[in-house]
Amino acid sequence: LDDPDLLEDEVWRIFELAPAKATINMGLDITKIAAAYDPQRAAANSWVYVLRDLSREGKLDRQRLLSASLGSLLRNTEARNTVWFCRFHEFLEPTTEERRARQETYLQLLSHPLPAVVELALDALNLVGKDERLDAPRLLAAIGPVFHLQPKAQPLAAVRLLARECAANKHLAPQLAEVLIAGLAHPAPPVQGAILELLGKLRRPATVAVA
DSSP: OOOHHHHHTGGGGGGTOOOOTTTSOOTHHHHHHHHHSOHHHHHTTOHHHHHHHHHHTTSSOHHHHHHHHHHHHHHOOSGGGTHHHHHHHHHTOOOHHHHHHTHHHHHHHTTOSSHHHHHHHHHHHHHHHHTTOOOHHHHHHHOGGGGGSSSSHHHHHHHHHHHHHHHTOGGGHHHHHHHHHHHTTOSOHHHHHHHHHHHHHTTTTTHHHHO
């Protein structure tokens, strides 16, 4: 606080780096410290609490923090460089409106190679969709890479999201069918089953694509 330049410049470098393991940002910075200390003590020992509190006090731009954490995920593709940013983004508890404003970034993160990052994006888009503000055509264009992930949790979540969003957009049935058919290449039987079940519901409005 005695050096304003730190808050205007240097502190934002946290979101621009890919630091070596356990040097700046660690996943335990949130989970372990929060469990082991009371909030006041935690704030003195954690970047997470410090940055959040500075934003609450108006000394750091909250919107910039939310966007910067997502920008870090776009730049980093190694697990060691994504855990903290994922947890920090959610720790700030974005409102539905704040998530809606970052919808395009969440859609970009659907192609991230790490399941945890994709899960964050799917959860955020799911919340935006519940507010009926999700761009269904853009979702269809961006969600294909989720079915390339080996775990089944994220592809299954993607199918549920598609089922809900496209149910109210019947004209998107052919495009949805194409995405689902490509997703059948996923090796997990539960994923294949969920896709086939949704395809069955699309049979009439998506005859051309299914055929």
